[in-house]
Amino acid sequence: AFEMALAQTGITVQVAAGQSAVAALHAAGVDVPVSCEQGVCGTCLTRVLEGTPDHRDAYLTEDERAANDQFLPCCSRARGRLVIDL
Numbered sequence: 001a002f003e004m005a006l007a008q009t010g011i012t013v014q015v016a017a018g019q020s021a022v023a024a025l026h027a028a029g030v031d032v033p034v035s036c037e038q039g040v041c042g043t044c045l046t047r048v049l050e051g052t053p054d055h056r057d058a059y060l061t062e063d064e065r066a067a068n069d070q071f072l073p074c075c076s077r078a079r080g081r082l083v084i085d086l
Protein backbone atom coordinates (compact mmCIF):
# COMPACT_ATOMS: atom_id res chain seq x y z
CA ALA A 1 0.00 0.00 0.00
CA PHE A 2 1.09 3.57 -0.52
CA GLU A 3 -0.24 7.11 -0.37
CA MET A 4 -0.68 9.79 -3.03
CA ALA A 5 -1.11 13.46 -2.19
CA LEU A 6 -2.93 15.34 -4.96
CA ALA A 7 -1.39 18.80 -5.20
CA GLN A 8 -4.20 20.48 -7.17
CA THR A 9 -7.16 18.68 -5.60
CA GLY A 10 -5.80 18.98 -2.07
CA ILE A 11 -6.70 15.46 -1.01
CA THR A 12 -4.74 12.36 -0.06
CA VAL A 13 -5.60 9.00 -1.59
CA GLN A 14 -4.53 5.65 -0.12
CA VAL A 15 -3.80 2.87 -2.58
CA ALA A 16 -4.38 -0.55 -1.07
CA ALA A 17 -2.26 -3.57 -1.94
CA GLY A 18 -3.94 -5.21 -4.91
CA GLN A 19 -5.62 -1.97 -6.00
CA SER A 20 -4.29 0.12 -8.87
CA ALA A 21 -3.45 3.77 -8.31
CA VAL A 22 -5.97 4.75 -10.98
CA ALA A 23 -8.70 2.67 -9.29
CA ALA A 24 -7.98 4.48 -6.01
CA LEU A 25 -8.16 7.85 -7.80
CA HIS A 26 -11.46 6.96 -9.47
CA ALA A 27 -12.83 5.74 -6.13
CA ALA A 28 -11.94 9.16 -4.69
CA GLY A 29 -13.83 10.89 -7.51
CA VAL A 30 -10.73 12.05 -9.36
CA ASP A 31 -11.06 11.76 -13.11
CA VAL A 32 -8.01 10.27 -14.80
CA PRO A 33 -8.46 9.12 -18.39
CA VAL A 34 -7.51 5.51 -19.08
CA SER A 35 -7.45 3.34 -22.14
CA CYS A 36 -5.28 0.20 -22.09
CA GLU A 37 -4.91 -0.09 -18.28
CA GLN A 38 -1.82 -2.17 -18.96
CA GLY A 39 0.90 0.47 -19.07
CA VAL A 40 1.36 0.56 -22.82
CA CYS A 41 -0.66 3.46 -24.27
CA GLY A 42 0.37 6.43 -22.11
CA THR A 43 -3.20 7.77 -21.76
CA CYS A 44 -3.06 7.91 -17.96
CA LEU A 45 0.34 9.67 -17.79
CA THR A 46 0.47 11.80 -14.64
CA ARG A 47 3.11 14.26 -13.47
CA VAL A 48 4.92 13.40 -10.26
CA LEU A 49 6.02 16.36 -8.13
CA GLU A 50 7.66 14.48 -5.23
CA GLY A 51 8.44 10.89 -4.36
CA THR A 52 9.67 7.83 -6.20
CA PRO A 53 7.36 5.88 -8.48
CA ASP A 54 7.71 2.12 -8.76
CA HIS A 55 7.43 2.01 -12.55
CA ARG A 56 5.68 -1.09 -13.87
CA ASP A 57 4.69 0.16 -17.32
CA ALA A 58 6.07 -0.60 -20.77
CA TYR A 59 5.64 2.96 -22.05
CA LEU A 60 8.29 5.22 -20.51
CA THR A 61 11.89 5.11 -21.66
CA GLU A 62 14.69 4.32 -19.22
CA ASP A 63 15.59 8.01 -19.04
CA GLU A 64 11.98 8.98 -18.36
CA ARG A 65 11.74 6.38 -15.60
CA ALA A 66 14.95 7.59 -14.01
CA ALA A 67 13.72 11.21 -13.95
CA ASN A 68 10.86 10.16 -11.61
CA ASP A 69 8.74 13.12 -12.70
CA GLN A 70 5.88 11.16 -14.26
CA PHE A 71 4.21 7.77 -13.91
CA LEU A 72 1.40 5.67 -15.29
CA PRO A 73 -1.11 5.11 -12.49
CA CYS A 74 -3.00 2.33 -14.29
CA CYS A 75 -0.20 -0.07 -13.40
CA SER A 76 2.67 1.66 -11.63
CA ARG A 77 2.93 2.11 -7.88
CA ALA A 78 5.23 3.98 -5.51
CA ARG A 79 7.84 3.47 -2.87
CA GLY A 80 6.40 5.46 0.00
CA ARG A 81 4.47 8.65 -0.66
CA LEU A 82 3.95 10.40 -3.99
CA VAL A 83 2.86 13.97 -4.58
CA ILE A 84 1.17 14.14 -7.97
CA ASP A 85 -0.05 16.96 -10.19
CA LEU A 86 -3.78 16.24 -10.05
Ligand code: FES
Binding pocket: 033, 034, 035, 036, 037, 038, 039, 040, 041, 042, 043, 044, 045, 057, 059, 072, 073, 074, 075
Ligand atom coordinates in the same frame (compact mmCIF):
# COMPACT_ATOMS: atom_id res chain seq x y z
FE1 FES B 1 -2.67 2.95 -20.95
FE2 FES B 1 -2.29 3.73 -18.40
S1 FES B 1 -4.14 3.55 -19.47
S2 FES B 1 -0.80 3.38 -19.93
